[in-house]
Amino acid sequence: MSYLLTLVTFFSIGIILAMSLNLLMGFTGQVSMAHGGFMGIGAYTAAWFAINAEVNMVWAMLLAAAAAALIGWLFALATVRISGDEFILASFALQMVIIEAISRWTDVTRGTYGLSGVPKPELFGEPMRTIEQYAVFTVVVTLICAVVMMRMAGSTFGLVLRGVRESVPSMQALGRNTVRVKILVMVIASAFAGIAGTLQASMVTFIHPDSFTIMLSIIIVAYLLVGGLGNMWGAALGAVLLLSIPELIATSDVIPSNLLGPMERVIYGVVLMAFVWFRPKGIIAERPVLRVGRMLRRGTVTAPTRPGSPASATTPDAPGATR
């Protein structure tokens, strides 16, 4: 039972990471290799306040989100003029800087010794003692995060993000401040990564620079590539699937236990390549936000009935008009 609850907790954390990176990468088209680093900033911030200032992890989570958002904001300001490959490289560099900073700022982070004894959150004046309590807490936090992020994704806000991905000039010409949009989505994604980091820190009680390396950032990107870029359900599914792989290997006894670690990465790599090759849109592909046909059928909106309208009277029969 507790094994299952532990899994549920890690799945939840993975879902927050995947969904938040999806806003940035799937929707806005900014491929970030620093999402694991932002998670680390959140984990360390929350752990430091909880250990040194005895801040309840519930509030420390908000501080963690704010700290990650702040770094995300500074990074977004610095990278606002770049996109595509250059943005990937910049985020890669940021990931390295974050890990270096955590490793060397020993007064605060205790460097490579790591921070141990990270507490569980307190609710109603009582610290959580059981994995059951903590799993429920994590699932509730994840549901709140997921509802908020899916609301963003499924609205005109999500469309604006996709619009920036598709064409910055046309979004500018349509009156959108694309610089502001890019900064905003970076801040949002970082804040949620900070929340995920807090949940992780409380769960494992010990955090170390190695927990938040480029390897983690790549795996979060892999969640999206497998599940479906630009689709929030796909992101969640990708996280759960990839987090299940090591558990399935470990329980199946097919691979000797001393080969488990290296084999895990090989299998991740093979799965990732297979998806990029055979199913590049992921398991659940991106879907339109707006379904006019459905809204017309349901009567949410109505088709105008203006007979003899000059434009609608002529059906365009240009080449390629029909499929």
Added chain:
Amino acid sequence: MTTMLDVANASVSFGGLRALKDVSISAEEGQVTALIGPNGAGKSTLLGAVSGFTRLDEGRVTFRGQDITGMRPHQGVGLGLARTFQDLEVMQRLTVAENVLLGFPDQPAERLSRLLLTPWVANRHHRATVQKTVDLLDHVGLLDRADTLASDLSYGEQKLLVVARLLATGADMLMLDEPGAGLPDVNLHQIGSVLREAVAGGRTVLLVDHNMDLIMNYADRVTVLHHGQVIATGTPAQIQANQAVIDVYFSRSHTAQDPVDEPLTPSQKGAPDAS
């Protein structure tokens, strides 16, 4: 008649190339002003300068009496100017309806505070905006393609989509960069009639194009640019009779040395990519 848009003594250089040299043009309210000229004459540069995408080295842009020189690109719609692009810049992986929906400015449903704190308000506004989108799609004849990805449209339909998106902004000054290029006649007249209706509804249009059918049938005034300078201004009939224009533009438009834009056919152009 009042002047809607006035460009005075505009100059732009790209490196050593002087794209615009002391150009002055104006657009009168409620008219279709056309800007023509051979390739490289500076038409698109001028459109960029007016819409904030290109910096002017010298000169002033005045819109409704307000100096808008140095405006940022995203500020145009708020002031009442909107533009299209020669390479369309359609959002390929969004549906036709989504492209048009994004044309409507200041939507409560894209503001996070409204979305998350008063979702019912955002939803109500969203339904109204979708209804306006449906009406506009019907107006340009694309309603039956509403849920199609823009990348699956024909070139002519994509051009109609761009015009619909332009109308959605509600801007009083509509600036179109080559809406007629490469269009089959049926789409050309759809766009022409949509523009004519917009003007009848009080909008002002600035049209950059090569298509003589479009210019002669729909423009009220024509300005001809050549090598970054204005060489003639007048009614379409005056321009057709102007010897200087005939020399640089019409008579040599089919010689190999002078790369005047040939209208592209859709098969040559294909779908523009979404880079």
